[in-house]
Amino acid sequence: MNQLKKMGLLLCVSLMVSAMPVNALAQEDTAETSDASASLIQSTLTTENSVTQSSVNQSETSESSSSQEKTVASTTETTASSETSTTDTTASSSSIETNATERPSTISSESTETVSSESTATETTTTSEPQAETQSSASQVAALTASLNQEVMAASDVFPYLRQRSDLESNPITGKTTETKARAAAPGVKAEDVVAIQAQAATSRMTNIYPDSNSNTPTMDFVDISSHNGNISVAQYKTLKKYGVKAVVVKLTEFTTYRNPYAKSQINNAKAAGLVVHAYHYSWFTSTAKAKAEAQYFAKYADELNLGSDAIMFNDIEDQYLYDTNTNHNANSLAFVNELKRLGYKNGQHYIGRWWVNAGKLSPSQLGYQNCWIAEYPVPTVKEQRNTSYGAWQWTSQVYFPGISFPFDMSSDYAKKVTQPYGPQGKYISLKKYFTITAKNQNIYRNFSWSKKDSTNNHIGKVYYAKGKYQHINGGTYLTLYDNQDNWVGYINAGFGKITDSAGGQWHKYQKYVTLTGTKNLYTSNFTQTVKNYASKFKNQQLLVTGMYHHFNGKTYYSVYDQDGKVWLGYIEKIGVKIVGDQGPYRSYGKYFTVTGKNHSIWSNFSWRKRLSASSVLGKTYLAKGMYRHLNGSTYYSLYDHTGKWIGYINANGGKVSTSAGGSWASFKEYMTLTGTKNLYGGDFTKTVKHKASQFKGKVLKVTGKYEHYNGKTYYSAYEPNTNEWLGYVEKAGTKKTADQGPYIHFGRNFKITSKNYTIWSSFKWLKRSTSKDHYNKVYLAKGQYKHINGSTYYSLYDSHGKWVGYINARAGKLV
Numbered sequence: 072m073n074q075l076k077k078m079g080l081l082l083c084v085s086l087m088v089s090a091m092p093v094n095a096l097a098q099e100d101t102a103e104t105s106d107a108s109a110s111l112i113q114s115t116l117t118t119e120n121s122v123t124q125s126s127v128n129q130s131e132t133s134e135s136s137s138s139q140e141k142t143v144a145s146t147t148e149t150t151a152s153s154e155t156s157t158t159d160t161t162a163s164s165s166s167i168e169t170n171a172t173e174r175p176s177t178i179s180s181e182s183t184e185t186v187s188s189e190s191t192a193t194e195t196t197t198t199s200e201p202q203a204e205t206q207s208s209a210s211q212v213a214a215l216t217a218s219l220n221q222e223v224m225a226a227s228d229v230f231p232y233l234r235q236r237s238d239l240e241s242n243p244i245t246g247k248t249t250e251t252k253a254r255a256a257a258p259g260v261k262a263e264d265v266v267a268i269q270a271q272a273a274t275s276r277m278t279n280i281y282p283d284s285n286s287n288t289p290t291m292d293f294v295d296i297s298s299h300n301g302n303i304s305v306a307q308y309k310t311l312k313k314y315g316v317k318a319v320v321v322k323l324t325e326f327t328t329y330r331n332p333y334a335k336s337q338i339n340n341a342k343a344a345g346l347v348v349h350a351y352h353y354s355w356f357t358s359t360a361k362a363k364a365e366a367q368y369f370a371k372y373a374d375e376l377n378l379g380s381d382a383i384m385f386n387d388i389e390d391q392y393l394y395d396t397n398t399n400h401n402a403n404s405l406a407f408v409n410e411l412k413r414l415g416y417k418n419g420q421h422y423i424g425r426w427w428v429n430a431g432k433l434s435p436s437q438l439g440y441q442n443c444w445i446a447e448y449p450v451p452t453v454k455e456q457r458n459t460s461y462g463a464w465q466w467t468s469q470v471y472f473p474g475i476s477f478p479f480d481m482s483s484d485y486a487k488k489v490t491q492p493y494g495p496q497g498k499y500i501s502l503k504k505y506f507t508i509t510a511k512n513q514n515i516y517r518n519f520s521w522s523k524k525d526s527t528n529n530h531i532g533k534v535y536y537a538k539g540k541y542q543h544i545n546g547g548t549y550l551t552l553y554d555n556q557d558n559w560v561g562y563i564n565a566g567f568g569k570i571t572d573s574a575g576g577q578w579h580k581y582q583k584y585v586t587l588t589g590t591k592n593l594y595t596s597n598f599t600q601t602v603k604n605y606a607s608k609f610k611n612q613q614l615l616v617t618g619m620y621h622h623f624n625g626k627t628y629y630s631v632y633d634q635d636g637k638v639w640l641g642y643i644e645k646i647g648v649k650i651v652g653d654q655g656p657y658r659s660y661g662k663y664f665t666v667t668g669k670n671h672s673i674w675s676n677f678s679w680r681k682r683l684s685a686s687s688v689l690g691k692t693y694l695a696k697g698m699y700r701h702l703n704g705s706t707y708y709s710l711y712d713h714t715g716k717w718i719g720y721i722n723a724n725g726g727k728v729s730t731s732a733g734g735s736w737a738s739f740k741e742y743m744t745l746t747g748t749k750n751l752y753g754g755d756f757t758k759t760v761k762h763k764a765s766q767f768k769g770k771v772l773k774v775t776g777k778y779e780h781y782n783g784k785t786y787y788s789a790y791e792p793n794t795n796e797w798l799g800y801v802e803k804a805g806t807k808k809t810a811d812q813g814p815y816i817h818f819g820r821n822f823k824i825t826s827k828n829y830t831i832w833s834s835f836k837w838l839k840r841s842t843s844k845d846h847y848n849k850v851y852l853a854k855g856q857y858k859h860i861n862g863s864t865y866y867s868l869y870d871s872h873g874k875w876v877g878y879i880n881a882r883a884g885k886l887v
Contacts, residue, residue, distance in 0.1 A: 289456055400427075459485055613651055663692050
């Protein structure tokens with residue numbers, strides 16, 4: 072797993088020596104010795120205990136010893152010499168076996184020749200000098216042990232994945248430097264197995280496997296990787312997938328101090344290639360409490376990497392230190408996976424070695440056979456599925472794929488749990504778009520068991536990268552989000568925001584007036600690359616912002632227009648502007664404004680401090696020197712009177728604008744008698760005389776409207792009552808109000824009353840005299856008429872005897 076170094080040769084130098092009689096080391100005929108060794112190897116492969124039993128019986132009976140010697144090689148030594156050799160060998164074997172229990176070693180097939188040749192040199196000393204022979208034999212064993220240890224390291228250079236699986240430089244418990252040691256994959260060996268396993272390693276295990284030429288192998292279902300693989304590209308993962316690999320198990324953590332620095336890219340690229348991803352933790356725990364602590368450390372990193380709650384979380388228990396520790400590994404391992412379950416990772420399993428199972432260190436029946444991923448090799452490179460009672464079997468670490476320089480561990484998935492592609496969320500689908508969160512009070516999930524990770528309230532308006540999506544069986548689409556530092560944010564329903572192709576994300580309405588500081592350029596729609604306008608062009612100018620984007624890069628960009636909101640100037644980074652008042656820039660105006668809205672206010676400032684009520688200056692005209700287009704959508708005028716006194720700010724809806732100093736016309740219906748003191752003027756009110764005052768002195772004129780002039784005076788628009796001829800504008804001071812009925816106008820026509828529903832009045836103060844019903848169908852003389860200011864004409868009626876009948880509306884009858 073960890074360093075893809077699953078050679079698992081667990082060959083101990085001392086065990087190999089103890090499996091061979093000392094006098095077998097004394098052969099002069101190398102070829103004969105090789106034949107005998109080959110015979111012994113074959114015998115060991117067939118009958119597991121034969122060599123050991125022979126070695127043990129050698130110390131009890133000389134007959135067995137002699138038989139064993141004859142099997143290995145011919146000898147001319149005497150029985151006494153043979154017994155002496157046997158005694159020495161037994162003593163050496165006892166000492167070496169003790170060391171073997173502590174730490175099995177690994178050697179290559181070439182060691183057989185080394186042992187054979189060095190043993191020949193030992194023979195002479197053993198035969199002639201028994202005591203010297205013992206010392207020499209021990210010395211040779213020590214030398215041979217050192218030599219073979221060097222051979223292990225040399226082999227590690229050729230096959231670097233032989234090196235220890237731990238990524239820690241020292242044992243986190245003892246503090247001792249970590250040593251190269253055997254893999255958990257190695258089977259539990261006894262003294263009599265050593266030579267046979269050595270032969271297996273040399274002939275089959277050490278041979279690299281190339282899928283294009285080695286198709287006769289166990290199934291290639293999934294691989295496992297660690298930091299020693301470095302970054303694996305999507306293309307490389309797809310190569311594995313092409314050859315049938317369906318899943319990858321990534322090392323995340325070790326103990327409570329190590330994190331695989333490549334895990335994020337290894338996981339993300341594997342997902343992008345369509346592989347199922349799981350994880351493992353290299354364990355060091357020696358108690359249930361420590362197991363829980365390591366599980367928490369493991370789960371925390373899995374959370375950060377968005378591994379997903381459906382992933383299998385493997386407990387990789389294999390370290391030699393743990394093997395040598397007297398503790399309940401089964402209880403500790405179960406505590407580990409139970410803690411993972413509590414943390415939301417329901418699929419906890421175990422990576423275990425055949426060596427541990429054979430030694431009784433771990434019990435698959437307690438852990439659950441289907442929850443155990445068993446490692447056992449070397450094995451012959453044949454299409455043979457072993458360990459089928461387990462959930463999965465790791466059978467090699469030397470699979471090379473085209474275009475990839477390093478080998479992979481390879482496993483067969485029996486329970487189909489590792490290669491099971493998807494949970495209820497469905498398969499991972501690459502998306503690579505941007506997502507702006509817009510919905511409030513919604514959950515962001517940690518997993519598809521609906522464990523809440525965060526609330527959308529903490530992310531409103533923010534843009535994240537939606538690397539992928541899931542089409543859940545509940546009908547929802549869920550996005551997996553990352554921030555601009557590639558930190559996983561969580562899973563979110565796609566309906567809680569908006570997906571965009573642009574890293575700018577979604578447009579947000581945002582209206583502000585800003586002044587550009589000149590430090591940031593304005594860009595086109597790519598926000599950061601193409602300059603549309605340089606900063607210096609609009610430095611210190613007030614411009615209008617109509618919207619903003621919370622970019623994926625973490626910066627906010629404003630969409631900037633000219634101050635009238637008509638010409639788009641580009642996107643500018645927020646720090647390149649200064650927010651000014653919402654009223655916007657002052658704009659010169661220079662028109663006249665007549666206040667007409669009595670319910671409006673006149674303000675002292677744009678913090679809405681009231682200065683006047685519009686009703687107090689209703690109808691008056693002021694000069695609107697300037698204007699502001701406020702972000703609230705209204706336009707405000709800055710008003711001044713004719714003396715230059717500032718009146719305040721008023722909403723444009725509170726009056727009427729005019730280019731004339733007279734202001735706006737206002738309806739005003741009255742009859743006025745001219746006093747003869749004021750002339751009647753043309754459209755300029757004060758300059759062009761239309762009629763002299765004396766011309767209409769004492770005459771009643773009809774006024775239909777008035778103007779509250781900017782100069783503070785009121786002007787009436789005067790008409791001749793009978794002909795309705797416009798006579799001009801006269802200042803209010805030159806008039807005197809008369810009755811509303813207007814002047815008497817001689818008429819002299821007969822009028823027949825044809826309606827019964829009118830009143831006949833005694834006066835124009837509306838005193839009732841009679842009704843038209845009383846005079847229905849009668850004809851009277853209308854001597855005179857009045858064109859009342861209310862718009863109606865009234866006749867003054869007389870009967871045939873000259874008696875006055877009263878005033879009646881002309882609509883009550885008809886002229887005859």
